[in-house]
Amino acid sequence: MNARTIEELHVALNAAIRRGDATALMECARECDAIGTPATLALAAHTRGQAEYFQSNFTSALELLLHALQLQEEIGNLKGAAFVHLSIANVYDAIGDNHTALGHNHRGLSIYQDLGDNKGVAMVTSNIGNQHKHMSDYPTAMQFYYRATSICEELDDVYGVAINLANIGAVYTEIGSYPSALEHLHRSLALFEDLDLKRTIAGVTGNIGIVYAQIGDFPKALEHFLRAKELFEELGDRNHVAAFVGNVGSVYESTGDLSKALECYRTALDVCQDLGNQAGVFKTAGSIISVLISLGSYSEAEALLVEQDAMVTDDADPVIDREQSRALIQEHHGMLDEATQTLSSALEIAKKHTLPVRQAEIHSRLRDICQKRNDFAGYIEHNNEYTRIKEEINGKETTTKLTMQEAQREIAKERAEHEKHLSILYSTLPKHIADRVSRGETVNDHYDNASVIFLDIVGFTAISERLSSAEVVQLLDGVFTALDVVCKKHDVVKIKTIGDSYMAVAFPSTLPHFIRDDNSLSSRVNEESVIP
Structure with missing residues (x-):
């Protein structure tokens, strides 16, 4: 294989990153090493860092990427440095350090804006939205996602549009707007399937599963979680595998199979600890505490809660889970006032971050405690709020929208299959x-x-060795297009092309007993100057 140019290696790098293909990235890195210029050595370090990131080796990924950043800055490659900042931010995002990730993203954004690189601006703008989403600042996250989507649409960047549709869908899931969530996620999934990108297909599939879990359709949720887990296993992405093992555990917990839930959560926790994913450790520890309480293992749950209190996360959702578990333990010990105070604090967090699903859960818990305390006024207050929020989330209008969307997807799927058949x-x-x-x-x-006629190009192998890949494609396109014109003129049907071979067939015309002179096709191939 001929060595690729730096420009070709950049194209290959971007394609491999979109696919999450660590093997292709390492091949790019070896080719960059072989060229040996300062620019390619910087690219090699960046490429290896990306490969380590996709394999969830975050410590080595950071070392390589920080080295790549230093090399890009030394040679004055601002665009390269901006891209490395984006990659570093992704690693910090994966381990739950949103503030450091945000810093690198803003530095990358500043460089891309100075360079007038709108594609880079769109990428980083979307990533900044991710950081705000992970910090439960959903209004700000949406602003960045819509801004990035607008830029991607102007650039006809289908991949970028699909990424942002998925992110918007994830935010709608968090705030309980499930019809909008599924609409955006399915649009995103369709685009990624057209692009045949396994990593992003896996991520969006898993996010669709989260929506189904939230609306109580656990069979569909489990189906999507297992599919996402399978795809990430094929990619060797242990971090996302752990996340979806945890999601599978949440389905088992919701359906009452606590032993399987605990097994899944502990498997996920081990992986998160091994990878240094502190955000994953915090979230999964909270899930284990919840199951232990349900099993009546309060002492073990309390011990793990003490460990969790020493951890830090920017994500409001697992913090609310922790406080709800704390309130359950307090309630178990008869400390109803303390439990009420804990839940009230959790409710404020849910309100601050506009999390209606979590607000409904907490009002339900507060309602039950008020009943135990014979606080009739408090019971009515929390019950009314619980009922109001649940009706807003799962009301008739929402159910109708979800049903209609499912029917529309089935119709679209059948239409696509029919068009493929035609x-x-x-x-x-x-x-x-x-x-x-x-x-x-x-x-x-x-x-x-x-x-039947079979045509091929004499000496094609020798010809192709002398031409670049682009020239070979151009040659075949010219030959086959010209042959198509000749076939159409003489009522001959092309069957297929394989490499440089062309196969066509002719049947008798609609006139009875018509005998065709199909020898004329082969002679007129030369007469009409098919070969460009």
């Missing part, structure tokens, strides 16, 4: 036959005479 039909059969098949007719036509 495409194959018309590409392999003569039009008049394909028309009849598409109308549902059974075609058993018999022809006593038919002609």
Whole structure:
């Protein structure tokens, strides 16, 4: 294989990052090392850092990426430095250090803006939205996502649009707007499937599972979680595998299979600890505490809660989980006043971050404590709030929207399958036959005479060795396009092309007993100067 140029390596690097392909990244890094210039050595370090990140080796990823940043700055490659800042931010995001990630993203954004690089601006703008989402600042996150989407649409960047649709869908999930969440997530998934990007397909599939879990459709949730887990296992991404093992555990917990839930959570916790993912450790520890309380293992739950109190996270959701678990333990010990105070603090966090689902949960808990305390006024207050919020989230209008969206997706899926079937039909059969098949007719036509022609380019292997890949593609395109024109002129049907080979077939015309002179096709190939 001929060595790739620096420009080709940059293209390959971007493609491999989109796919999450660590193997391709390492191949790029070796080629960069072989070139040996300061620019390619910086790119090699960046590429290896990305590969380590995709394999969840975050410590080595940071070491390589920080070295890459230093090399890019030494040679004055501002665009390269901005891209490395983005990669470093992704690593810090993965381990739950949102503030450091935000710092690197803002430095990258500043460089891209100075360079007038709108594609880079869009990428970093979306990443900044992620940091605000992880810190539960959903209004700010949405502003950045919509801003990034607008830029991507102007640039016709389908990948960027799909990423931001998925992020917007995730925010809608957090705030309990499930129809909007599913709408955006399914639009994103369709775009990623068209692009055939396994990593992003896996992520969006898992996010759709989260929506189904929230609305209580646990079979669909489990189906999506297991599919996402399987895809991330194929990619060797242990960090995301751990996340979806935890999500599978949440389905088991919700359906009452506590032993399986605990097994999943402990598996996920071990992986998060091994990877140094503190955000994952915090969240999964909270899930284990919840199951231990449900099993009546209060002493073990309290011990783990003390450990969790020593941890830090910017994500409001697991903090609310922790405080709810604390209140359950306090309630178990008869400390109803303390439990009420703990839940009230959790409610303020849920209100601050506009988390209606969590608000409903806490009002339900406060309502139950008021009943135990014979606080009738408090019971009515919290019950009314609980009922109001649940109706807003799961009311008739929401249910109708979800049902309609599901029906529309099924119709769209059937239409896509039908169009795919027709495409194959018309590409392999003569039009008049394909028309009849598409109308549902059974075609058993018999022809006593038919002609088949096979064409290929003499010496193609030798020719292709002398040309670049782009020139080979251009040559084949010119030859096959010209042959298509000749075939159409002489009522000959192209069947397929393989490499430099071209196969076509001719049947008798609609006139009875018509004998075609298909030898004229092969002679007129030369007469009409097919080869450019």
